[in-house]
Amino acid sequence: MxxxxxxxxxxxxxxxxxxxxxxxxxxARLHGRYHVIAVDFRRKVETDAGIPSYLxxxxxxxxxxxxASHKIDAVIxxxxxxxxxxxxxxxxxxxxxxxKRLLELCRKYKVGQVMIHSTxxxxxxxxxxxxxxxxxxxxxxSEVTQDLVDxxxxxxxxxxxxxxxxxxxxxILRPCNVLGPGVRNSMSILLSRxxxxxxxxxxxxxQFLHVDDMTEAMVLAFEANKPGIYNVAPDxxxxxxxxxxxxxxxxxxxLSVPPSLPKLVASMLNWNAFFPPYLINYxxxxxxxxxxxxxxxxxxxxxxxxxxxxxxxxxQKLVTD
Amino acid sequence: MARFGSLExxxxxxxxxxxxxxxxxxxxxxKPLGSFGYDPWGYNEDTFxxxxxxxxxxxxxYFRVTAHGLENIPAEGRVLIVGNHSGQLPMDGVLVGVAAAxxxxxxxxxxxxxxxxxxxxxxxxxxxxxxGGVIGDPVNCARMLEMDEAIIVFPEGVRxxxxxxxxxxxxxxxxxxxxxxxxxxRAPIVPVGIxxxxxxxxxxxxxxxxxxxxxxxxxxxxxxxxxLPARVYLNFGKPMVFDPAASEHEVSEQVEAVKxxxxxxxxxxxxxxxxxx
Numbered sequence: 001m002x003x004x005x006x007x008x009x010x011x012x013x014x015x016x017x018x019x020x021x022x023x024x025x026x027x028a029r030l031h032g033r034y035h036v037i038a039v040d041f042r043r044k045v046e047t048d049a050g051i052p053s054y055l056x057x058x059x060x061x062x063x064x065x066x067x068a069s070h071k072i073d074a075v076i077x078x079x080x081x082x083x084x085x086x087x088x089x090x091x092x093x094x095x096x097x098x099x100k101r102l103l104e105l106c107r108k109y110k111v112g113q114v115m116i117h118s119t120x121x122x123x124x125x126x127x128x129x130x131x132x133x134x135x136x137x138x139x140x141x142s143e144v145t146q147d148l149v150d151x152x153x154x155x156x157x158x159x160x161x162x163x164x165x166x167x168x169x170x171x172i173l174r175p176c177n178v179l180g181p182g183v184r185n186s187m188s189i190l191l192s193r194x195x196x197x198x199x200x201x202x203x204x205x206x207q208f209l210h211v212d213d214m215t216e217a218m219v220l221a222f223e224a225n226k227p228g229i230y231n232v233a234p235d236x237x238x239x240x241x242x243x244x245x246x247x248x249x250x251x252x253x254x255l256s257v258p259p260s261l262p263k264l265v266a267s268m269l270n271w272n273a274f275f276p277p278y279l280i281n282y283x284x285x286x287x288x289x290x291x292x293x294x295x296x297x298x299x300x301x302x303x304x305x306x307x308x309x310x311x312x313x314x315x316q317k318l319v320t321d
Numbered sequence: 322m323a324r325f326g327s328l329e330x331x332x333x334x335x336x337x338x339x340x341x342x343x344x345x346x347x348x349x350x351x352k353p354l355g356s357f358g359y360d361p362w363g364y365n366e367d368t369f370x371x372x373x374x375x376x377x378x379x380x381x382x383y384f385r386v387t388a389h390g391l392e393n394i395p396a397e398g399r400v401l402i403v404g405n406h407s408g409q410l411p412m413d414g415v416l417v418g419v420a421a422a423x424x425x426x427x428x429x430x431x432x433x434x435x436x437x438x439x440x441x442x443x444x445x446x447x448x449x450x451x452x453g454g455v456i457g458d459p460v461n462c463a464r465m466l467e468m469d470e471a472i473i474v475f476p477e478g479v480r481x482x483x484x485x486x487x488x489x490x491x492x493x494x495x496x497x498x499x500x501x502x503x504x505x506x507r508a509p510i511v512p513v514g515i516x517x518x519x520x521x522x523x524x525x526x527x528x529x530x531x532x533x534x535x536x537x538x539x540x541x542x543x544x545x546x547x548x549l550p551a552r553v554y555l556n557f558g559k560p561m562v563f564d565p566a567a568s569e570h571e572v573s574e575q576v577e578a579v580k581x582x583x584x585x586x587x588x589x590x591x592x593x594x595x596x597x598x
Contacts, residue, residue, distance in 0.1 A: 127440040130460035131361040201443020205363050236355035239363070239447070256443055285440060288361050306356050 010035050013222075014072050016102070017079025018045040018053065021182030022117070025215040026076060027051065030222075037070060039063075040079060041094065058098030067109040074113035075106055076222060082186065088147065095150040096157065103161045106168055113169040115222055116158045120176050120231070120289055122151050125204070125281035132290035135174070135229045147278035162227065169227045173218065176233040176289055179309050180211035190274035191313045196249035197266070197275045197283075199256040203241035204286040207233045210304035220298045233291035234302045240283055246306075247313035256284065338374030346423060347373065350430050351397075362432075362461065363450030369430070372452045373422055380419040383550050384412075384517065387593070388420045390557035396427025399466040399508040400560070401499055402473045405492055405583055406481030408518035409541050411435075412548050413482075417473050417513055418453070420555055431471040434462065436479065436538060459498055466506040474499045476576070483539035486523035490516070490587055492580055497572050500563065500579070504572075509560035512579055514586025517553035520597050551598055554590035558582050 011034050017023045018038035027036050027047070036051050044055040052070075056062050058079070066072075081094045099116070106114055123133050124140030139155060141148040155172065162170040177187045187208075190196055209217075209232065217232050244251055254262045263277040275283070294300060347370050358366050380386050394400065404417060414433040421431035433449075434457035440446040455461050457474075465472055475481055480493040503510050524541035532540035561579060566572045 127446075128437055128456065128458065130458040130464070131363075131455075132464055199443075201445075201447070203447050205359060205361070235361075236357075237359045237361055237363075238355070238357045239359065242357060286363070 011073040012037065012070055013074045013076060014039060014066065014070075015076045015078065016040070016058065017077075017117075018047070019043055020078060021180070021184065022178065022211055022214060022218075023076075023078045024182070025211060026078070026218050029215060029219045034074075035070075037066065037072070039066065041081070057094065059093055059101050063101065064105060067105050072109060072111050074115075074222070075102065075111055076115045076117075076218065077102060078117040080117070088150075092150045092153075096153045099154050100157055103157070103165075103168070107165060111168065113171075113222070113225055114161075115171045115173065115218065116154075117218070118155050118158070118172050118174045119151055120174050120207075120233070120287055121148055121279075121282070122155050122174065123287050123289075124148075125285040125287050127285050129285060129287060131205075131286065131288040133231070133288065134290045135231055135293060144281050145278040147276075159229070162229075166227070169225055171221055171225070171227050172229045173221065173294075174229070174231045174289070175214055175217075176207035176209055176231075176291075178209050178211050178214045179313075181312060183211050186274050186276060186279060191243070191247040191249060191310075192316060193249060193274060194317060195252045196244045196247075197254050197262075197271065198241050198244060198251045199262055199280070199283050200253045202256055202284045203239040204282070204284060205237045205288055206240050206243060206286065207237060207289060207291075208243065208306060208309050209234060209302060210309050213302040213304055216303070217294070217298070217300050220300050221294070224298055226297055228297075230294040230297065231289040231291050232294050233289035235291065235295075236306055237288060238306055243306075243310065246310035248317045249313075335371055338378075339370045340374065343370055343374050343377065346428050350422070350428050352430055362453075362455045362465075363447065364430075364432075364453045365451040368448070368451035369453060373419065376415050376419045377423065379412075380416055380423075384416060384521075384553040385550075386416055386420070386553045386555060388555040388557070389589075390559075391420060391424045392426045393511050393557045393559055394421055394424055394426070394429060394431075394471070395509065395511075395560065396424075396429070397469065399469045399506060400429075400471045400511055401466075401503050401508050402431055402471060402511045402513055402557075403499060403579060403583070404473070404475055404513040404515050405490075405587060406475035406477045407484070407489065407515065408548065409482060409522040409524055409539075409543065410548060411475075411482060412521055413515045413518040413553075414473055414475065416518070416553055417515070417555065420557075421471060421473075429471045431473050432465060433473045434475070438536065438538070459502065462498075462502050463506060466502060466508050479538040483527065483541065484524070485527065485541075486519065486525060489519040489523075490591065492583060495576050495580060497569070497576055500566075500572050500576050504563050504565045504575075507562075509562050510579060511560050512558040512582045512586055514556040514558070514583055514588075514590050515553065516556075516587060516590030516594060517551045517597075520551035521548035521553075523549075549598065552594065552596065554594055556586040556589045558586050 019040040038053040266277040435454040476495040477493040528540040
C-alpha cells in the first residue's frame, strides 16, 4: 500500500492525542509514507522506531519547540481531554486554548494542512432535533450543558481559522460514536460494562462507527485534503437500548422523570466515565447525522457493520467472565 | 415462570394482530431500512405491523370507516396528504394512515407529523417514532419528501384538534408551512376531508390554565376519556399541484384554495353520513 517515496520528499505529520486508540491507528497507517511525530499530554507514547514521541501540553510553552525543531507540513489534531478527566477550567484551557495555540503555531510555521477531530456532541441532544442533521445545522450543545462548551468553542475557533486562513487547509470531522478495541471514550467504556444504565421509556436512535473505519476515514480525508466540515457517520441506525442488549450488557433502568433525577443519580453514583450527567440528554434524544457529504466527497464507506462492532463487546464479556 | 407466561401472551397478541394480510401489505411497501430494521427517524417495521394490525381493527370495527377517493393517493413518489384536524386525540391521523397503508390502489407508509412535546414523553415518543410518526419539523418534512415519502399534515395543528365541539367542522387558521414544502419540493397535495372524528371526543370546554401548568397543548372537558365510536368518513380529493409562488400573499391564496377544497370534501362526508354513531 505504501508507495516508496524518497525520504526527502516525505511530508512530516504531527499527530496529537497519540496515546489514544484512534491516533495510534492513524499513526500506524501514516508511518512509512510520512514522517510522523507523536504528541500526547497524558504520557510519552511508546512508538515504532523512527517516530519521535513527545509528552507535552498544547497550551504550555514547550509545544513550540517541536515546531521549531521539525519542519512540520501537516497536523492531525485528535488529542482531547474528556469531561471526566479534569475540571471544567482545566479542560477549557487544554481543549480550547490548546487548540488556539496549535492553530497559531501552524500559521507561524507555515503548516499547510490541519485536520481536527471534533464530535457529534456539538449538535446537542434535544427533543426538537430533526433527523439527519447536516453540517450547516446550528451547534446547540452548550444549550444542553455547560460541560460541552469547550467542544463547541473548539469548533467555532477552528471555523474562524478555516475561513480566515485558507492556507491552513483545515478539515473538521464530526464523527458519531466511535467504538472498537482499545477505544476509551465514554460510550465504549459504557458498552464494555456488564451493566449499562438506560433511561426508562427512552431509547434514542444512535449511529456507531468502528474505530478502524474512522481511521480509514481520517487517512482518506487527510490524503485528499479537501478543507471543510464533515459529519462522519454510516447510514445505519439502532436504538440505544438495543445496542446495549447486542453488546451483552444487562440494562439498569433509571427513572427518567423528572429530568433532573437521572442527572442526580449519575452524579451521586459517580458514573462520570461512562454515563456522565452532562451526556444524559444523549441517552434520551437522538442526534442522527447526515454523513452523505463525507461519503460522497471522499468515496468512503464503512466496512464494518453494527453487528461487527457489537460482537467485539459481546465477546469481550465472555472472556472476562 | 410468570415472566414466561407474559411473554407468551405478548406473542399471542402480536400474532393475532399481525395477520398474514398485514404482513403482505407491509412487505409490499418499499422502504429502505438499516440492519436492525430502523430508518433515520426511528420507524420500525415490526412495531408498525403491530400498530397497523391494531389500528386496522379500530378502522373496520370501531369507527367503521368509509373511504372514497383512495385512488387519488399516488402509489409512489412524494406526496403531502392534508386534512382537517379534530377530536382532541389524533385518531384522524391514525385512520388516514390506515387508509393509506391498506389502499387497494397501492399501499403507502404515510408518516404523521406529531406534536413537538411527544418525544419528551417516556415510551410514547419512541413508540410513535417506531410507528412512523415524526416531529413536525420542516427539516424532517423536506428530507422525507426528498426521499419520496408520503406525509400526513394537519396544518391547523393543535388549533384544529383542540377546538371545542361547538366549532366542529369549521377550519381553523392554517399555517403556510405545508404549502412552502409542497412548492419547494414539487410535491402534490392530496386533500382529505375527515368527518366523524369531531364526534369521537366532543369537547365542552378547555382548561387552558391547567393545561399550561402540565405543559400540555390543551386539556378538554369531555364526556368520555376514550374516543366514542362515531362513524368516520374519509373523502380524498384529486392531487393539487402548485407552482412556486412569487410572494407570501400568493402562498396564502394557494392555502385558501386547499381550504376551499377541504370544505367541499367535508361537506361531501357530512352529506353521505346518515348516522353519527
